[in-house]
Amino acid sequence: MTTAxxxxxxxxxxxxIGAEEAARNADKQNMRHGRPKLSAPLTGLMWLIVxxxxxxxxxxxxxxxxxxxxxxTYPLSMIPREWTFQGFIDAxxxxxxxxxxxxxxxxxxxxxxxxxxxxxxxGYALAKYNNAGTRLFFVxxxxxxMLPTEVILNPTFTVIRDLGLYNSLSGIIVPSVLxxxxxxMFRQFFLTVPDDLLHSARIDGASELTIFFRIxxxxxxxxxxxxxxxxxxxxxxxYIWPLIVLNDPKWYTLQVALRSIVGAENIDWxxxxxxxxxxxxxxxxVFFVFQKYVLNADVSAGxxx
Numbered sequence: 001m002t003t004a005x006x007x008x009x010x011x012x013x014x015x016x017i018g019a020e021e022a023a024r025n026a027d028k029q030n031m032r033h034g035r036p037k038l039s040a041p042l043t044g045l046m047w048l049i050v051x052x053x054x055x056x057x058x059x060x061x062x063x064x065x066x067x068x069x070x071x072x073t074y075p076l077s078m079i080p081r082e083w084t085f086q087g088f089i090d091a092x093x094x095x096x097x098x099x100x101x102x103x104x105x106x107x108x109x110x111x112x113x114x115x116x117x118x119x120x121x122x123g124y125a126l127a128k129y130n131n132a133g134t135r136l137f138f139v140x141x142x143x144x145x146m147l148p149t150e151v152i153l154n155p156t157f158t159v160i161r162d163l164g165l166y167n168s169l170s171g172i173i174v175p176s177v178l179x180x181x182x183x184x185m186f187r188q189f190f191l192t193v194p195d196d197l198l199h200s201a202r203i204d205g206a207s208e209l210t211i212f213f214r215i216x217x218x219x220x221x222x223x224x225x226x227x228x229x230x231x232x233x234x235x236x237x238x239y240i241w242p243l244i245v246l247n248d249p250k251w252y253t254l255q256v257a258l259r260s261i262v263g264a265e266n267i268d269w270x271x272x273x274x275x276x277x278x279x280x281x282x283x284x285x286v287f288f289v290f291q292k293y294v295l296n297a298d299v300s301a302g303x304x305x
Contacts, residue, residue, distance in 0.1 A: 064088070064273040071269050087274030095257055095275055104254040105282070107172050107242075108235040114177045115231045116224055122178065123186025124216055128198065138187065145180045149240070157244055171245040172253070176235060182227050189223045190216065225290050232286055254279050 059078055063071060064087055066080040091097075126138050156175050165171035193216065201211045217224070239255040246252055252260075258279060261272050 060273070061277060064270075064277045066270070068268075068270045087270030088278065089274075090268075091261075091271045091275035091278060094271060095261065097254075097275075097278065099250065100252055100254045100257040101282075103169060103251060104236060107169055107238075107253060108232050111173050111176050111235045112228050112231040114173070115179060115182055116228050118178050119182030119227060120186050120217060120220065120224065121212075122183045123188075124190050124212055126183070127187045127190035127193075128195070138183075141180050141183055153240070153244065160245060166245060167247045167251065168245075169251060172235075172238070172242050175241070176238075179231070182231070185223050185227055186220060189220055193219060229287060229290055233283055236283055 062078055062080060065083050065085070067082055067084050067086065070081060122141075126134050160166055160171045160175065163174075165174060197215065198211055201215055206214075237255060238253070239259070242253045242256050243259070246256060249257075249260075258272070258275055261268065261275060
């Protein structure tokens with residue numbers, strides 16, 4: 001028979017750990033009992049918002065599978081009564097998708113890579129180098145976001161024309177390389193990185209380029225991929241600037257080419273819907289591939305208290 005005198009002594013650490021575990025269990029039980037009362041209405045509201053946003057997109061995609069005679073029949077129906085792929089076939093045959101896809105992909109990929117790189121460099125310099133005038137320079141960069149795009153179209157076009165970049169893909173890429181949004185995102189992130197991490201790297205003999213490429217860029221991977229997704233989407237959907245810069249149809253991007261489907265008096269809706277659905281497929285693919293990388297970074301890695 002085991003008596004209390006024969007039991008091993010219980011240390012204070014075990015008592016503290018047991019108390020913390022009991023407190024956590026109590027909190028979990030309280031949350032478990034109190035959460036359904038609050039989470040059910042919030043969940044219902046969330047699904048309502050999802051339905052409101054998803055309904056137009058779902059209607060648009062399903063309409064691309066309808067024949068032209070069914071698009072405007074009354075009463076309207078979301079589900080096609082007669083499923084057809086003729087709109088996609090006609091769009092692919094009527095529009096040179098291979099060339100337009102290549103042009104758009106070239107602009108989107110090159111611009112995205114350059115935007116992420118130069119935004120990271122600028123954001124790092126503004127966050128970690130406290131030189132005179134850096135804050136003023138950053139304010140000037142942010143001030144450009146207050147200017148509507150239409151205001152700077154004329155001077156930007158004049159510069160592009162004088163540089164000999166008119167009617168070329170370079171004329172679309174160059175003005176879009178550096179964005180105030182990208183600089184702001186990287187600067188705000190780099191401000192959260194402890195300076196002790198940089199000092200430790202410098203003590204170990206790392207150069208400034210090594211610190212930037214081997215420490216700061218890997219830590220900023222969530223911002224990097226987030227900006228990459230946004231930049232790719234911006235450049236892929238851009239319409240106004242390519243329409244102004246490009247004159248030769250062989251350099252048209254996809255959005256400008258889709259505009260050519262719309263006639264002055266007649267619109268072939270099945271072809272336009274099919275071509276539009278095809279054009280958004282790369283954006284959906286990019287989002288689903290890279291969304292897993294948009295995670296929180298562990299900026300405290302490598303540091304000790």
